[in-house]
Amino acid sequence: MTTLETRKLCKSFGSLAVTQDVTLTFASGKRYAIIGPNGAGKTTFFNLLAGNLRADSGHILLDGRDISSLDVTSRAHIGIARSFQRNNLFPELSVLDNIAMACALQQGIAPSFWKPMKSYTGLRNDALAVARQVGLEDDAQIAVRQLSYGSQRQLEVALALACKPKVLLLDEPTSGMSPQETARMDHLIKNLPRDITTIVIEHDMDIVLEFADEIVVLDYGRVLEQGTPAQIKASSIVRQRYLGEEGQAVGSRAP
Amino acid sequence: MSLTRNQIRLLIGAVIAVLSLVVQPRMSAFAQELFAEAAILAIFALSLDILARSGLVSFGHAGFLGLGAYAFGGLTVLQNWPAGAAVFVAIAIGIVVGLIVGIFAVRTSGAFFIMVTLAMAEMFYSWVFRSPIFNGADGMGGVPRLDIKSLTGLDLNNPVSFATFCIVMCILAWIVVEFIAITPFGRTLDAIRQNPNRISALGGRVFSYRLAAFALSGAIGAFAGVMKVQHTNFLSPDLASWIISGDVLIIAVIGGMGTFVGGIIGAGLLVYLKEILSSNFGHWYLFLGGIFIFVALVLPRGIVGTFLDWTDGRRASKSAPAATESET
Ligand SMILES: Nc1ncnc2c1ncn2[C@@H]1O[C@H](COP(=O)(O)OP(=O)(O)OP(=O)(O)O)[C@@H](O)[C@H]1O
Numbered sequence: 001m002t003t004l005e006t007r008k009l010c011k012s013f014g015s016l017a018v019t020q021d022v023t024l025t026f027a028s029g030k031r032y033a034i035i036g037p038n039g040a041g042k043t044t045f046f047n048l049l050a051g052n053l054r055a056d057s058g059h060i061l062l063d064g065r066d067i068s069s070l071d072v073t074s075r076a077h078i079g080i081a082r083s084f085q086r087n088n089l090f091p092e093l094s095v096l097d098n099i100a101m102a103c104a105l106q107q108g109i110a111p112s113f114w115k116p117m118k119s120y121t122g123l124r125n126d127a128l129a130v131a132r133q134v135g136l137e138d139d140a141q142i143a144v145r146q147l148s149y150g151s152q153r154q155l156e157v158a159l160a161l162a163c164k165p166k167v168l169l170l171d172e173p174t175s176g177m178s179p180q181e182t183a184r185m186d187h188l189i190k191n192l193p194r195d196i197t198t199i200v201i202e203h204d205m206d207i208v209l210e211f212a213d214e215i216v217v218l219d220y221g222r223v224l225e226q227g228t229p230a231q232i233k234a235s236s237i238v239r240q241r242y243l244g245e246e247g248q249a250v251g252s253r254a255p
Numbered sequence: 256m257s258l259t260r261n262q263i264r265l266l267i268g269a270v271i272a273v274l275s276l277v278v279q280p281r282m283s284a285f286a287q288e289l290f291a292e293a294a295i296l297a298i299f300a301l302s303l304d305i306l307a308r309s310g311l312v313s314f315g316h317a318g319f320l321g322l323g324a325y326a327f328g329g330l331t332v333l334q335n336w337p338a339g340a341a342v343f344v345a346i347a348i349g350i351v352v353g354l355i356v357g358i359f360a361v362r363t364s365g366a367f368f369i370m371v372t373l374a375m376a377e378m379f380y381s382w383v384f385r386s387p388i389f390n391g392a393d394g395m396g397g398v399p400r401l402d403i404k405s406l407t408g409l410d411l412n413n414p415v416s417f418a419t420f421c422i423v424m425c426i427l428a429w430i431v432v433e434f435i436a437i438t439p440f441g442r443t444l445d446a447i448r449q450n451p452n453r454i455s456a457l458g459g460r461v462f463s464y465r466l467a468a469f470a471l472s473g474a475i476g477a478f479a480g481v482m483k484v485q486h487t488n489f490l491s492p493d494l495a496s497w498i499i500s501g502d503v504l505i506i507a508v509i510g511g512m513g514t515f516v517g518g519i520i521g522a523g524l525l526v527y528l529k530e531i532l533s534s535n536f537g538h539w540y541l542f543l544g545g546i547f548i549f550v551a552l553v554l555p556r557g558i559v560g561t562f563l564d565w566t567d568g569r570r571a572s573k574s575a576p577a578a579t580e581s582e583t
C-alpha cells in the first residue's frame with residue numbers, strides 16, 4: 001500500500017531546477033534510500049516532502065490525501081518527521097530535554113501551563129526510551145553544546161523518532177561520524193520499527209545497499225534510476241554516472 | 256557549588272524578596288516611594304522578559320503599561336468604577352489588545368518585531384495624547400488606589416503600606432512567570448527562542464505560542480500600568496512613551512535577559528541611580544546611559560546572566576568529565 005506519493009514535483013531556485021518532475025511512490029513500511037551526487041537535490045526533495053519548502057508545481061500525497069498545501073507544522077502533525085543534514089537542535093537544552101520537547105509536542109502536552117513539565121513522568125520515560133534507542137542514555141544530562149558532533153547527529157535522529165512518525169526522513173544520518181559512530185547509526189537505522197516508512201539520504205553505499213528495500217538515484221533534480229539494491233548495482237547508467245568500479249559512491253564527502 | 260542555574264536564580268529572587276519586605280518598612284517615606292517605583296518597574300520588566308523567553312524583544316512595551324494605566328484610570332475616574340473591578344478589566348484589556356496586536360506583530364521577529372511593536376505603542380501614545388476623553392497631553396489626576404483595608408488592614412494611601420503592596424505584587428508576578436517558565440508551555444517558549452524552525456518541524460505552531468506569550472506579556476504589562484497609575488495617581492501620555500519602552504528594555508538587558516530576577520535587579524538599579532544622579536547632576540540621563548553602556552560591555556549577558564554563566568563555569572571545572580565530552 002502506498003503511504004507517500006509525489007506527482008511531477010518541481011522546484012527551482014531562480015534558474016536552477018533542483019527538483020524536476022519527480023514522481024515517486026513510497027510503500028508503507030518499506031525502506032528507501034536516496035542517493036546522488038552533491039547538489040543533486042536530495043535535501044531539497046526532503047524539504048518539499050516535509051513542507052520546509054513549497055513546490056513550484058506537482059503534488060504530494062500522504063495516504064491518498066493531497067498534502068501539498070500543508071505547512072511544515074501540519075505535516076509533522078500528520079506523521080511526517082525528518083532529521084536534518086546540518087544539526088538543528090536546541091543548543092542550551094540537555095539531550096533528554098531536547099527529546100522531551102519533541103515528545104511533549106507530539107503528545108500535545110506542550111501547550112499546558114498549569115503543571116511543571118517535571119510532573120509529566122510519562123514524558124520523561126518516553127524521552128529516556130528514545131535516548132536509549134539511539135544510544136544516548138549515558139549522555140542524557142549533557143547540554144547539546146557540550147556534546148560531540150557524532151552524538152549530536154544521533155540526537156538529530158532521536159528528535160525525529162520522538163515524533164512517532166508514519167514517514168521518517170533521515171538526511172545523511174552518518175555524515176561526519178567516526179567509523180564507530182557510523183556503525184552504531186547503521187545498527188540503529190536497521191533496527192527501526194518496520195511499520196515506519198523510512199527514507200534515508202545516505203552517501204555510504206555499504207549502509208544503503210544493506211538497508212534499503214529500494215533505492216532512488218537523483219541526478220540534477222531528476223530520478224535517474226530506481227530499483228532494488230541489486231538492480232541499482234546492475235544498472236549501467238548508474239554505474240556510468242554515479243558508482244565507481246567498487247560500488248563506492250563518487251563524490252561522497254564529509255559535510 | 257552544587258546548586259543548579261535555576262536554583263541560584265530562584266535563591267537570588269527569594270533573598271531580594273525577603274530583604275525588600277524586611278528593609279522597606281524601616282526606611283524613610285521617601286525611600287518607600289522609591290521601593291514602590293522599583294517594584295512596579297520590576298513587574299513591567301517581568302512582562303517584557305516572559306515575552307523574551309520566546310525570542311521576541313519588544314520595543315513598544317510602554318504601550319501595554321499605558322494601556323493598563325488608562326484603562327484603570329479611565330474606568331475609576333471617568334466611569335466611577337470600583338478600583339478592584341477596574342484592575343481585572345484593565346488586565347483583560349491587556350490580554351485582548353495583546354492578542355489583536357500580536358496577530359500582526361508575532362508573525363515577524365528581530366528588527367521587524369521591534370518596529371511593529373514600537374509603531375503600535377506610538378499609535379496608542381498619539382491617540383491618548385490627543386484624546387479629549389483623557390484630557391490629552393495634560394493628563395488627568397485623581398486616580399484612586401485600591402481599597403484593601405477591610406481585607407488586609409493595609410491602607411494603601413500610606414507610603415509604607417503601598418510600598419509593601421507593590422513588593423508583594425511584584426513577588427506574585429515573579430512567581431507567576433517563574434512557574435509558567437517551568438511548565439511545558441514555558442519550556443516550549445524557551446525552545447522556540449533557541450530554534451523556532453525545529454519547533455515547527457516537530458509540530459509546534461510557533462505563531463500560537465508566541466501569540467500566547469504576547470498576550471500574557473500584555474496582561475502583566477497592563478497590570479504594571481495599573482500599579483504605576485495608582486502610585487502616581489496621575490494619567491499621562493508619557494506612560495506610553497517610547498522612552499519608557501527603552502527604559503524597560505535597558506533594565507532587562509542590564510539585569511540579564513530571560514533571567515527574570517535580572518529585570519528586578521535592573522529595575523531597582525535604574526530607580527536608585529536615577530535618584531542619586533538626578534539630584535547631583537543636571538545631565539543625569541547622560542551619566543545613566545554611560546553607566547549602562549559600561550555594564551553592557553563588561554557584563555555582556557547582564558548582571559544575573561553573567562553571574563550564572565560564571566557559576567556554570569565553576570561547576571564545569573569541578574566536574575571535568577562532563578565538560579571534556581565536547582572536544583571532537
Ligand atoms: N534555499 C536555496 N536557495 C538557493 N539554492 C539552493 C537552496 N537550497 C539548495 N539550493 C541549491 O540547490 C541544489 C541542490 O541542493 P540540495 O541541498 O538539495 O542538494 P543535495 O543533493 O542534498 O546535496 P548534498 O549531497 O551536498 O547534501 C544545490 O545546487 C544548492 O546549492
Ligand SMILES: [Mg+2]
Binds near residue numbers: 042043044085171
Ligand atoms: Mg543534502
